[in-house]
Amino acid sequence: MTATTASWRLVPRRRLSLSARWRNPVGIVGASMVTFVVLTAIFGPFIWTIDPNNPAYDRLQGPTWAHPMGTDDLGRDTLARVIHGAQVSLQVGLIAVGISLLAGLLIGILSSFYRGFVDLALMRVVDIVFAFPLLVLAILIVGLLGPSRRNAIIALGIVYAPAFARVIRGAALEVLGLPFIESARSLGANDLRIMRRHVLPNIMAPVIVITTMYLGQAILGEAFLSFLGLGTQPPEAAWGNMLATARNFIEASVWMSIFPGLAIMFTVLAFNFLGDGLRDILDPRLGGVADEITVRSK
């Protein structure tokens, strides 16, 4: 099919190709930064072989050659802990956004496909979740389930799902109004086939943008919950709980507060750059829904 309207949801699929992507500096910077973080998380522990939980060094050091990011209050190497934190952050981000994405696809496609009562009921649920400040709702969910990384993932997955549902519903509604859906139906395609083969491939553009943007937000959310003691629990290193500990040692060593924060900012910025770049490629309209996506992300 070809783009019949100026709508960004119906971008020809070739625009997703690699060659188009190279023309977008913000996107390239973002993609390189994301690659760097991913490689650090995967290969970091093999290159920097210090155990992140080994309190074997002088406490509260500043950066030195032996410890490029210094050491913490117990004498653990901060670089090793930041690398471990990258693994934690990416894991939480991927699983939480995975949950939101699956729930969003299910809710969004079902409610746009069946309309009527299904749509009304599902969208009311979505509205109610949006009636909470999202991170406060996440605090409530984790607080009730008990503080742990698993529960932080569940909470973030729940609070971000409605945003996916709304964007996907909007995109799917637009696709469902097009003539080729009717043709498919008249050729005898059943509901499931239409959803899978005709709707899903044609809403990939907004799905990719929102997923990228929310990966950054979920990592920020995990850091927020861990900072408050509701996410990853010490002694395991996560960027958020490292910052929480560092707060008690501001006088003794500022370095403890600097590096985990930089790591969070670098990673979230990476996903935002990438999301912004992808949006520019995939969204011919100015501005577009990506800003609405970020606006609703907390």
Add this chain to the structure above:
Amino acid sequence: MYRFVAERFTALVATLVAVSVIIFLSVRFLPGSILDLFFAGDNTATPEQLEAAKKQLGLTGSYFEQYWRWASGAVHGDFGHSLLTQQPVSKMMADALPIDIELIVLGILIALLIGIPLGVLSAIRRDRTLDYVSRVTGLAGISLPNFWLATLLLIFTSRVFGWVPPLAYVPFFSDPWQNIQEFFLPAIAISVFTLAIVMRMVRATMLEVLGLDYVRTARAKGAPRRTVLTRHALRNALIPVVTVAGFEVGVLISGAAVAEIIFGLPGVGYQLLHAIFQRDYPVVQASVLIIAATFIIVNFFVDILYGLLDPRISVT
């Protein structure tokens, strides 16, 4: 317009009820009953003690009766007593809420006062250095964890100026100067995300509006550049920003919770987090309800304002 307001008001009430039901149920469907936690695993409690505890916790009767008791109490400003301190929860909330309101108001003011002019400048100087700088700063702003920024601001002011904000909370009306000193840093820390969003939004809508015919007409008839920008373009570009400011209150409330912890301000978020770690459920329920209600009510007024600014919304 009256019909529009009535509709929005009905929606407001319905949402408040739905939100309160969710909060009520989420606390009831916990793994492990509140009662076990109340006795902290102590199995020696007599049936009479259990009954008394149930009564105190409002756990007698069906779920419907329990909810009704809690909700009607809440409507009358009675949220029960803290399990920990035995204080009336409503008093705790009444003391805490002004802190959040002040943080939110300051945060939104900072965001709008800086974000709007930056967005306009960025749009006017599209694709020039200033535009790139502010776009990158904008992306950095939405990537910056506010709790980290708060810590950095504390380090910065204490190292460079040898100044730390006063630690004991003082209400605005008893000592405005002291109060502003306390709220200055946390308000900046939580406003940065919103500032960046407002800036990006204003830039995008300004660019859209500046390309429209009526702006060209205004220019063609010889209106001064300044007038075209402020009277014609900005006025219309700001309408969507109103809605965004509404959502952003939610972001500011979440940010306020963590800023209150860092700066030792006993606001609603601070109470919520402490109550969660202490499993003080009456306080948890009340603080989440109050936070959600604040957010919902703000958005109700934002909707009305939006309807006033853009008549197309309230007519259809």
